Amino acid sequence: MARFPRRARLLKPGEFQAALKRGKRHNDRWLTAACVVNDLGHPRLGLAIAKKSVPLATQRNRIKRKIRETFRLQQLQLPAVDLVILARPGCAGIPAAELDRSLERLWKRIAASSPGSSSD
RNA sequence: GGAGUCGGCCGGGCAGCCGCCGCCGCAGCAAUGCGGGGGAGGAAAGUCCGGGCUCCGCAGGGCAGGGUGCCAGGUAACGCCUGGGCGGCGCGAGCCGACGGAAAGUGCAACAGAGAGCAGACCGCCGAUGGCCCCGACACGACGUGUCAGGGCACAGGCAAGGGUGAAACGGUGCGGUAAGAGCGCACCGCGAGUCCGGCAACGGACCGGCACGGCAAACCCCACCUGGAGCAAGACCAAAUAGGGAAGGUGUACGGCUCGUCCGUACGACGCGUGGCCCGCGUGCCUUCCGGGUAGGUUGCUGGAGCGCGGCGGUGACGCCGCGCCUAGAGGAAUGGCUGCCGUGGGCGCGCAAGCGUCCGGCACAGAACCCGGCUUACAGGCCGGCUCCCACC
RNA sequence: UGGGGCGUAGCCAAGUGGUAAGGCAGCGGGUUUUGAUCCCGUCAUUCGGUGGUUCGAAUCCAUCCGCCCCAG
Numbered sequence: 137m138a139r140f141p142r143r144a145r146l147l148k149p150g151e152f153q154a155a156l157k158r159g160k161r162h163n164d165r166w167l168t169a170a171c172v173v174n175d176l177g178h179p180r181l182g183l184a185i186a187k188k189s190v191p192l193a194t195q196r197n198r199i200k201r202k203i204r205e206t207f208r209l210q211q212l213q214l215p216a217v218d219l220v221i222l223a224r225p226g227c228a229g230i231p232a233a234e235l236d237r238s239l240e241r242l243w244k245r246i247a248a249s250s251p252g253s254s255s256d
Numbered sequence: 257g258g259a260g261u262c263g264g265c266c267g268g269g270c271a272g273c274c275g276c277c278g279c280c281g282c283a284g285c286a287a288u289g290c291g292g293g294g295g296a297g298g299a300a301a302g303u304c305c306g307g308g309c310u311c312c313g314c315a316g317g318g319c320a321g322g323g324u325g326c327c328a329g330g331u332a333a334c335g336c337c338u339g340g341g342c343g344g345c346g347c348g349a350g351c352c353g354a355c356g357g358a359a360a361g362u363g364c365a366a367c368a369g370a371g372a373g374c375a376g377a378c379c380g381c382c383g384a385u386g387g388c389c390c391c392g393a394c395a396c397g398a399c400g401u402g403u404c405a406g407g408g409c410a411c412a413g414g415c416a417a418g419g420g421u422g423a424a425a426c427g428g429u430g431c432g433g434u435a436a437g438a439g440c441g442c443a444c445c446g447c448g449a450g451u452c453c454g455g456c457a458a459c460g461g462a463c464c465g466g467c468a469c470g471g472c473a474a475a476c477c478c479c480a481c482c483u484g485g486a487g488c489a490a491g492a493c494c495a496a497a498u499a500g501g502g503a504a505g506g507u508g509u510a511c512g513g514c515u516c517g518u519c520c521g522u523a524c525g526a527c528g529c530g531u532g533g534c535c536c537g538c539g540u541g542c543c544u545u546c547c548g549g550g551u552a553g554g555u556u557g558c559u560g561g562a563g564c565g566c567g568g569c570g571g572u573g574a575c576g577c578c579g580c581g582c583c584u585a586g587a588g589g590a591a592u593g594g595c596u597g598c599c600g601u602g603g604g605c606g607c608g609c610a611a612g613c614g615u616c617c618g619g620c621a622c623a624g625a626a627c628c629c630g631g632c633u634u635a636c637a638g639g640c641c642g643g644c645u646c647c648c649a650c651c
Numbered sequence: 652u653g654g655g656g657c658g659u660a661g662c663c664a665a666g667u668g669g670u671a672a673g674g675c676a677g678c679g680g681g682u683u684u685u686g687a688u689c690c691c692g693u694c695a696u697u698c699g700g701u702g703g704u705u706c707g708a709a710u711c712c713a714u715c716c717g718c719c720c721c722a723g
Contacts, residue, residue, distance in 0.1 A: 142277095143287095145589085148553090149723075152589075183589065193301090194624050197593095201276095205594050208275065231618055 144211065146182030146218060155182065155220045162245045166227035166238045167203075171219035171246055179214040181207045185223040195228050202235050210243045219246065 146152055159170035174180065183200050190196045203221055221242075227235075 147589075149589080185589095192623075194622095197624060200590095201593050205275080208594090233618065 143176075144178065144180055146180050146220065151180075151218060152182050152184065152220055155218045156184075159218070159220065160249065162242055162249070163224075164238045164242055166224055166230060166235065167242060168222040168224060169219050169242050169246060170222070171217040171249075174216055174218045177216050179207075179211055179216055180218045182218070182220040184220055189223040189225045190228045192228070196223075199223060199227070199235065202232065203239060206236070206239045206243065213247050214243065215247065215249075217246070 146155065155170050155172050159172040162169045162171070181204070183203060185196045185199055187196070190199060
């Protein structure tokens with residue numbers, strides 16, 4: 137069952153810093169993913185949707201929900217990495233389906249980049 | 257039926273599956289699992305005001321600084337709200353107004369213009385009075401003087417009505433008046449720190465007075481009232497690792513003593529650096545335990561409150577009082593979502609005389625709690641309810 | 652989330668009630684064989700927007716918009 141508990145998230149500033157500083161980056165048209173391997177056996181997600189890129193709070197929330205939902209559904213196919221998703225400027229008003237396609241491309245690239253995917 | 261105006265309210269609905277965040281119950285050492293129940297707004301926004309709460313400061317009062325500004329009331333408080341006054345807009349219902357003081361003082365007014373503040377005379381008007389010139393009549397006396405009547409000049413002087421400048425020119429209109437004019441006089445309007453009456457007051461009415469007192473206080477200012485500073489990243493508690501602070505104990509060598517012990521006394525400390533050694537100088541102990549401050553991190557503040565609903569009473573109203581009922585988000589890199597079906601609603605297209613039916617839509621606003629309230633302001637697809645006004649038609 | 656600051660030509664900016672300084676850049680001209688330098692001229696229909704006060708607003712007041720900084 138695809139759940140999304142607290143342990144599957146990045147919680148502390150240090151964890152974000154580590155992913156952003158040492159992580160490998162995957163860029164798409166609207167989003168950037170920075171990921172670094174962890175030793176937990178499952179992936180963890182952190183979101184950094186800057187106010188500068190998406191000025192309206194309601195749109196930031198919409199994007200974050202969409203990312204979390206697809207992460208929830210895709211996490212069994214992902215390797216054990218800490219990853220931070222950043223919003224790039226200009227993605228404020230894009231339609232939901234466009235965001236879905238962008239996310240799908242990202243998940244595939246992350247899954248392909250690291251050989252050992254989490255199996256449980 | 258149309259146009260308008262004011263007030264109140266909603267701002268998608270119902271299901272199914274999969275998730276997210278608190279709370280309660282049960283099980284478990286725990287992680288967690290199962291069950292129940294809850295989970296964004298009218299603006300949650302802008303942060304423009306006012307409070308609560310917390311810490312800091314503080315005897316009281318005043319000054320400075322800041323704010324408010326017709327009057328009265330409401331309120332925890334307000335720059336908010338209600339009622340009233342005055343002014344303006346509208347046929348009207350209604351709407352709008354930073355709306356105290358310019359007679360406390362100091363200032364400001366470019367350019368234009370004669371003159372810009374108790375001013376001024378450019379064009380102009382007059383020239384009654386005085387002056388000069390022309391002419392006539394009369395008197396005296398002999399070509400002059402005087403008196404009177406008429407005409408002219410614009411010299412003295414008078415005027416500020418009209419023209420012109422300006423945003424603004426020292427009350428307005430009319431009549432009288434005058435040489436021409438002028439509040440010089442009168443009527444109405446305006447004005448007034450006068451008197452009386454009504455009103456808690458703002459203010460209004462009547463009478464009286466006389467024409468003096470221009471504008472700007474979102475210029476300084478005066479008057480009245482209010483006002484300490486910072487903010488939940490406030491503040492409180494627990495508290496690693498590392499470094500440093502304080503306290504206690506232990507830890508080196510030599511000699512001597514005896515009750516021969518991890519004992520007592522005395523002396524030298526020891527190590528590193530500066531020169532290998534000495535003197536000298538500088539620097540530093542090590543180990544154990546405890547204490548205090550305190551970082552990371554964690555806990556708390558954290559949601560029951562000037563609360564919401566209904567009813568009654570008082571008040572024109574804002575609002576207040578009483579009774580009954582209800583519990584209604586508390587996250588923390590941050591939940592309140594995803595997919596699907598049906599309905600509602602809007603638009604396009606097709607069929608149909610029409611009602612309507614079918615189909616498509618990546619149509620259905622503004623927008624997301626972060627300590628909590630009261631306001632203001634700004635954004636907002638569409639829709640519902642009620643009061644009132646005006647116009648048209650008909651009975 | 653809270654606190655603070657700024658907005659004047661393409662850029663840097665002065666001006667704080669009375670015709671919007673100055674510099675760089677640009678454009679036109681002059682000087683020079685040509686270029687650089689230098690000289691002259693030109694460049695603000697909304698002083699971020701909208702209302703208001705005033706005779707008059709970049710300036711004073713209200714409100715909205717945009718940008719930047721600080722506090723983890």
